[in-house]
Amino acid sequence: xxxxxxPKRNQKKFLFFVFLLLTFFSVSIFSQRIEKxxxxxxxxxxxANYFKIIAKKKEEFKTYDLNNINDLKxxxxxxxxxxxxxxxxKPDGSFTDENLAFYNAGILDSNxxxxxxxxxxxxxxxxxxxxxxxxxxxxxxxxxxxxxxGRLNAFLRIAHPSDATKDVLFVGAPNGGIWKSTDGxxxxxxxxxxxxGIGVTDIKTASTTNFNNYTTKPxxxxxxxxxxxxxxxxxxxKSTDGxxTFSSTNLTFALNQNKLTGDxxxxxxxxxxxxxxxxxxxxxxxxxxxTEAFTGQFTNVSYGRMAISGTKIMYSGFWDIAFTNDxxxxxxxxxxxxxxxxxxxTAVTVGEDGLFxxxxxxxxxxxxxxxxxxxxNVGTIPAEYNSQQGYNQALxxxxxxMISGEFNGTHSTDNGNSWYRSLNGYWDDNSxxxxxxxxxxxxLGSLDGNLKFWSVNDGGxxxxxxxxxxxxxxxxEYKSAKTIVTQHYSVAINPNVNGDSYMVGNQDNDGFSKIDxxxxxxxxxxxxxxxxxxxxxxxxxxxxxxxxxxxxxNGFKGERNGDYWTQLSGVAFNHYMELDRTNPxxxxxxxxxxxxxxxxxLPTGFYKVVDDGTQLTxxxxxxxxxxxxxxxxxxxxxxxxxNNVIRKIPTDGSTPSSINGAANIGNNVTIESIDFSASNSNxxxxxxxxxxxxxxxxKSTDGxxxxxNISGNLPDVIINKILYKQAASSTxxxxxxxxxxxxxxDDGQNWTKLGAGLPNVDxxxxxxxxxxDKLVAxxxxxxxxxxxxSSNALNxxxxxxxxxxxxxxxxxxxxxxxxxTTKENLNNLRFEIYNIVGGIVKKGKLNSTxxxxxxxxxxxxxxIRVFNDKYSATKKFLLSK
Numbered sequence: 038x039x040x041x042x043x044p045k046r047n048q049k050k051f052l053f054f055v056f057l058l059l060t061f062f063s064v065s066i067f068s069q070r071i072e073k074x075x076x077x078x079x080x081x082x083x084x085a086n087y088f089k090i091i092a093k094k095k096e097e098f099k100t101y102d103l104n105n106i107n108d109l110k111x112x113x114x115x116x117x118x119x120x121x122x123x124x125x126x127k128p129d130g131s132f133t134d135e136n137l138a139f140y141n142a143g144i145l146d147s148n149x150x151x152x153x154x155x156x157x158x159x160x161x162x163x164x165x166x167x168x169x170x171x172x173x174x175x176x177x178x179x180x181x182x183x184x185x186x187g188r189l190n191a192f193l194r195i196a197h198p199s200d201a202t203k204d205v206l207f208v209g210a211p212n213g214g215i216w217k218s219t220d221g222x223x224x225x226x227x228x229x230x231x232x233x234g235i236g237v238t239d240i241k242t243a244s245t246t247n248f249n250n251y252t253t254k255p256x257x258x259x260x261x262x263x264x265x266x267x268x269x270x271x272x273x274x275k276s277t278d279g280x281x282t283f284s285s286t287n288l289t290f291a292l293n294q295n296k297l298t299g300d301x302x303x304x305x306x307x308x309x310x311x312x313x314x315x316x317x318x319x320x321x322x323x324x325x326x327x328t329e330a331f332t333g334q335f336t337n338v339s340y341g342r343m344a345i346s347g348t349k350i351m352y353s354g355f356w357d358i359a360f361t362n363d364x365x366x367x368x369x370x371x372x373x374x375x376x377x378x379x380x381x382x383t384a385v386t387v388g389e390d391g392l393f394x395x396x397x398x399x400x401x402x403x404x405x406x407x408x409x410x411x412x413x414n415v416g417t418i419p420a421e422y423n424s425q426q427g428y429n430q431a432l433x434x435x436x437x438x439m440i441s442g443e444f445n446g447t448h449s450t451d452n453g454n455s456w457y458r459s460l461n462g463y464w465d466d467n468s469x470x471x472x473x474x475x476x477x478x479x480x481l482g483s484l485d486g487n488l489k490f491w492s493v494n495d496g497g498x499x500x501x502x503x504x505x506x507x508x509x510x511x512x513x514e515y516k517s518a519k520t521i522v523t524q525h526y527s528v529a530i531n532p533n534v535n536g537d538s539y540m541v542g543n544q545d546n547d548g549f550s551k552i553d554x555x556x557x558x559x560x561x562x563x564x565x566x567x568x569x570x571x572x573x574x575x576x577x578x579x580x581x582x583x584x585x586x587x588x589x590x591n592g593f594k595g596e597r598n599g600d601y602w603t604q605l606s607g608v609a610f611n612h613y614m615e616l617d618r619t620n621p622x623x624x625x626x627x628x629x630x631x632x633x634x635x636x637x638x639l640p641t642g643f644y645k646v647v648d649d650g651t652q653l654t655x656x657x658x659x660x661x662x663x664x665x666x667x668x669x670x671x672x673x674x675x676x677x678x679x680n681n682v683i684r685k686i687p688t689d690g691s692t693p694s695s696i697n698g699a700a701n702i703g704n705n706v707t708i709e710s711i712d713f714s715a716s717n718s719n720x721x722x723x724x725x726x727x728x729x730x731x732x733x734x735x736k737s738t739d740g741x742x743x744x745x746n747i748s749g750n751l752p753d754v755i756i757n758k759i760l761y762k763q764a765a766s767s768t769x770x771x772x773x774x775x776x777x778x779x780x781x782x783d784d785g786q787n788w789t790k791l792g793a794g795l796p797n798v799d800x801x802x803x804x805x806x807x808x809x810d811k812l813v814a815x816x817x818x819x820x821x822x823x824x825x826x827s828s829n830a831l832n833x834x835x836x837x838x839x840x841x842x843x844x845x846x847x848x849x850x851x852x853x854x855x856x857x858t859t860k861e862n863l864n865n866l867r868f869e870i871y872n873i874v875g876g877i878v879k880k881g882k883l884n885s886t887x888x889x890x891x892x893x894x895x896x897x898x899x900x901i902r903v904f905n906d907k908y909s910a911t912k913k914f915l916l917s918k
Contacts, residue, residue: 073097075426076115077266078355078380080122081337086130087122098634106463107423110444112634113563113582114425116610117544121267124755124775125727128705133728135268136235138754138776140292141728144232144797149271149289151232164830166795166822169539169813174518175549175556178597181465182473183558184546185496185515187213187522187818190264190479192493193240195251197221201485205251206516207280208498209237211262212798212818213522217280222498222516229258229283230796233819234776235271238263238341239300252279255306255323257286259298263341264428264479270298273311275324286324299341302350304364312340312352317359317370331359331370335378342430346387351405353383353395355427360393362407374411382427384442388434396432396441398424402453416453421445431481433490438506442478442492446471450506457509460492460501474499474513477545495545497522521820523549525801526611528815529567531574532806532873533898538574538592540567541815548579552592559593566614570621571874572895576648578624584608586624586646586653603646603653607631607639615669617688618715618876622648625674625688627664628657643667643676643686643693659686659693670715670763671877675741681708683721683741696741699723704732712761715877716869716902722770724756734759734772734785747785754779757801762826763875764807764902766909767833769826771812773800778814780826782833792824808873808898808913842910843903849915853892855901857883863905871900891916 076094079085094115101108125133139145146152177183191209206218214229215237229237239259246254255277261270272289276282288311290296299312307323310330317340319330333340333354340354345364351373352359358373383395393405395412400422403412416439423444424430431442439449446460461469462476475496482491488503497517504511524544531538539551542564549556552575561581570576575592579599584606587599607628617623624646633639643659659676664684667676674686675696683696699708702725709726719740725732733748733756755775762769768784771791778791778800791812799817806813810827824830842860859866868889870879878894883903894916902911 073111073426075380076118077426080132081266085132087126087132088130091119095634095636099636101634103634107421107444110423110425113545113610114428116582117563118267120611123726124709124757127727128707134292134295136271137292137728138752138774139232139235139271139797141730141753142776142797143752144776145271148291149294150285151271151274151283153284162832163789164792164825166792166814166824168521168819169821169823170521170551171523171541171549171556171820172519172521173556174515175558178557178559178593178595180547180558180560180597182461182463184543184549185475186517186520187497187524187543187546188477188479188495189493189497189517189520189522190262191237191240192480192482192491192498193242193256194484194491195242195246195248196485197248203248205248205279206498207240207256208493208517208520209240209258210520210522210818211236211265211268212524213520214796214819215240215258215280215283216517216520216522223519225517225519227521227796227819228280229274230798230819232260232271233796234268234798234817235260236262236268236818238270238298241301241303243303243305245305253277255303256280256283257301257303257309257324258283259301259311261297263297263299263339266297269295270313272298273301273309273320273324286320286327288318288320288324288327297339297341299339299352299354300343302343302345302364304345310343310350310352310364312343312354314339316340317352319367328367330364330367331361333357333359334372342383342385344385344387344393346391346393349393349407351385351393351395353385355380355382358383358385358395360405360407360410371410373405374409380426382424382430384430384432386432386434389436390434394432394434396430398427398430400424400441400443402432402434402439402441416449416451417455419443419447419449419456421458422447425477429477429479429494431478431492433481433483435483435487436506438488440481440490442481442494444476446474446478446492448503459503459509459511460513470509472510472513474501522818523820524817525815525821526564526817527566527802528804528813528821529569529577530804530806530813531569532571532808533574538569539813539821540569540577540579540593541821542567542579544817548593550577550579550589550593552594555594557592557594558597559587559589559599560597561587563610565610565612566626568614568616568624571616571872572621572897576621578614578648580608580612580614580626582610584612584626586614586626588648588653601652603655605644605646605655607641608644613666615667616874618670618874619672619872619878622650623688624648625667625669626655627667627676629663629665631663643674643684645688656690658688658690659684662693666710666758668712670713670875671718673718675711675713675718675721677708677711677723681706683708683711683723685741698737698739698742698744699735702732702735702744702746705729706732706735708735709756710758712759714761715763715871715875716880720761722759722761724759724772727755728753734770736785747781749781749785749788751779751785751788755799757799758803760803760805760812762805763877764869764871764900764911766828766902766911769831769833771803771805771826773803773814775799778803778812778824780831782831791826795822795824805875806873807871807875807900843912845901845912845914849917850891851917853890853918855889855891855914857887857889857901857903859903863908865905866903867905869902869904870894871902873898 197203214233400418459471461471464473477495548564
């Protein structure tokens with residue numbers, strides 16, 4: 038495999054910018070291969086094995102050139118897919134249902150229907166989650182092909198008779214549900230948060246629906262994610278109140294059916310067709326009853342994309358294409374000639390000539406001859422065409438103008454004989470081809486007028502206006518700036534008194550950094566991890582899929598590429614980073630990749646990265662041992678390694694050691710995430726990977742020698758991360774899951790869904806703001822959220838014998854002396870002072886004067902916990918010397 042030798046590390050942003058361009062955005066002549074191994078298709082075969090698929094694809098990557106953007110895009114798609122399924126496959130490598138958590142948590146019933154009334158919590162007055170952004174398109178920050186709000190799959194427009202600013206618009210997201218606008222896209226509101234994580238493939242209504250009657254006409258949704266094939270369908274949903282609410286029709290799928298659904302054909306209010314895994318389903322009574330109008334010739338035909346002209350319908354699937362010239366006759370469907378039996382998704386459309394056209398995965402456009410039931414080639418394949426194995430395919434044929442949507446968007450004015458890239462996902466300036474629009478087009482369609490079109494893509498919804506057929510620089514209007522559908526990997530917070538500063542890493546949309554009330558874009562590609570210096574929140578860090586860490590002294594405002602950077606060898610595509618809890622100039626990153634993409638060994642271990650203000654310097658603290666998720670407190674790192682071994686890594690450079698107790702948990706448990714007490718490092722909590730009913734969370738009180746199951750009533754869902762709330766008066770744990778956040782205040786005896794208002798979506802990362810007493814959650818598809826986790830909010834005051842009457846003064850502390858009084862006559866009191874990220878910065882026994890000298894601490898907000906063997910209380914104070 039060819040690789041780029043990066044410029045000398047720690048040079049300034051110009052060289053880093055060049056490196057990013059070369060690594061992520063270079064546009065070269067794409068190498069031609071006969072056929073790449075389709076890992077997604079392989080996963081659908083009977084007895085498919087995740088580990089064998091991973092091994093085979095990694096072997097193929099040895100032939101790839103990651104300087105070639107075609108290869109790089111596939112490499113990223115594969116790694117995203119691999120991480121998604123790593124968390125879900127069974128220990129033997131067999132695949133589970135993508136929506137299993139929704140069944141296990143009672144959001145869906147056994148038949149796959151949405152359960153309207155969820156079980157009430159056993160604790161009343163739950164706090165309410167609030168979305169904290171980004172709620173609008175971030176400042177481009179000088180980034181020419183800037184990140185946008187996130188991927189959309191489907192679009193429906195109900196036009197106002199005379200004023201486009203009053204159009205009713207709907208868009209569907211793969212992990213963010215349905216969004217509705219009643220003002221032409223100026224504002225949007227979410228409409229399907231109860232199953233947002235399942236996603237939307239298509240949304241349609243009948244041709245008789247218009248602006249004046251749409252609130253009483255049915256609107257149908259095909260669920261899941263047909264294009265990416267990440268999420269299976271729960272069937273077809275229906276709204277009869279203008280898209281305000283949706284309910285299941287009787288086309289639903291039980292857990293063992295595991296099906297995809299594709300695009301819809303809504304003939305009238307009651308007659309609907311939808312592509313499915315096995316064929317084409319039809320209802321004639323508005324969804325009450327469904328029959329299979331046509332059964333495909335393959336077991337996994339998966340008809341997904343469609344076009345209709347009069348009574349004629351064409352559906353394309355994974356392997357072949359089905360056609361009928363009379364949809365009223367179920368016996369009239371047939372397979373078009375030329376089906377090879379090879380995996381070959383196609384875009385399908387109807388031209389203004391009334392004929393059907395397709396575009397296959399190679400980019401070849403073909404016209405259908407109904408009389409001979411065959412296709413003939415039209416024009417040439419657009420240069421650099423890349424459908425990413427059918428992930429992004431869309432086509433418009435309008436007289437002699439064709440628009441081909443794939444990785445980029447090209448158009449032709451001579452019936453496909455020559456092409457121009459007018460829709461450029463890697464546009465740099467006016468000398469570049471076309472104009473900027475986000476890459477990866479999923480659907481294209483026409484708007485009013487001859488040369489006005491729309492696209493839904495991995496950035497959102499765009500309108501495109503060409504002044505003429507030959508216009509090479511169409512006007513691009515971004516319409517979904519206020520749809521909160523960003524797929525976050527990680528979040529970093531500034532937990533200061535007035536902290537409203539955040540950083541997030543995003544799938545395929547780089548990263549966002551909020552400073553001085555404004556969100557800014559930063560250049561990362563896939564933004565994996567983020568961090569904010571808690572003593573100086575202008576100092577920030579972000580990582581990408583290549584293990585590059587970039588640092589900014591200005592919150593990335595005005596410097597999307599940061600000030601300086603380093604690249605860590607052996608860091609996997611998905612990796613983890615944390616700041617030291619007491620020294621924010623130190624970062625930790627795990628190295629668990631093992632080998633490069635040619636199979637050559639890479640460094641493994643655990644990196645300590647020190648920022649001295651001019652450069653980043655790394656040291657491998659545990660060389661030779663793969664590490665994965667980890668946490669750090671009190672000068673110690675506990676990191677998960679292979680075979681349930683926990684590596685105990687002192688941050689002062691002392692020799693690491695292994696903790697082996699988790700290997701004895703049994704029950705096919707593989708530990709996935711870890712946290713521990715800063716006050717008592719023997720108190721450790723771990724969670725299990727994947728689905729394993731009744732074996733979700735485990736606790737050790739002896740430093741990892743033995744573990745106890747504390748899963749309690751926690752449903753069998755995917756747990757991405759566990760957090761232990763430091764300095765809490767009652768043991769409080771939070772777990773980020775693929776359907777929200779759960780918590781316990783009684784050490785795992787009872788688990789409760791946290792708060793109201795958080796969409797049922799994958800929560801990838803959580804952080805505690807100890808100053809504001811809030812939990813911040815980064816979701817994969819519905820943005821960033823926060824909720825109150827104070828004692829009152831969590832009803833901890835209902836527990837007995839937790840609090841002591843504690844007073845601290847002066848507050849703020851201005852003379853370095855903090856004084857403490859307790860109303861009870863308590864003996865043997867100890868104290869711990871925590872900084873705003875839960876790190877212990879001072880501890881000891883309370884002396885007879887009950888005074889604590891804080892001269893060694895910097896000005897900031899702190900928590901002090903006063904406790905003995907029976908009692909505990911925590912207060913907040915401000916140090917302002």
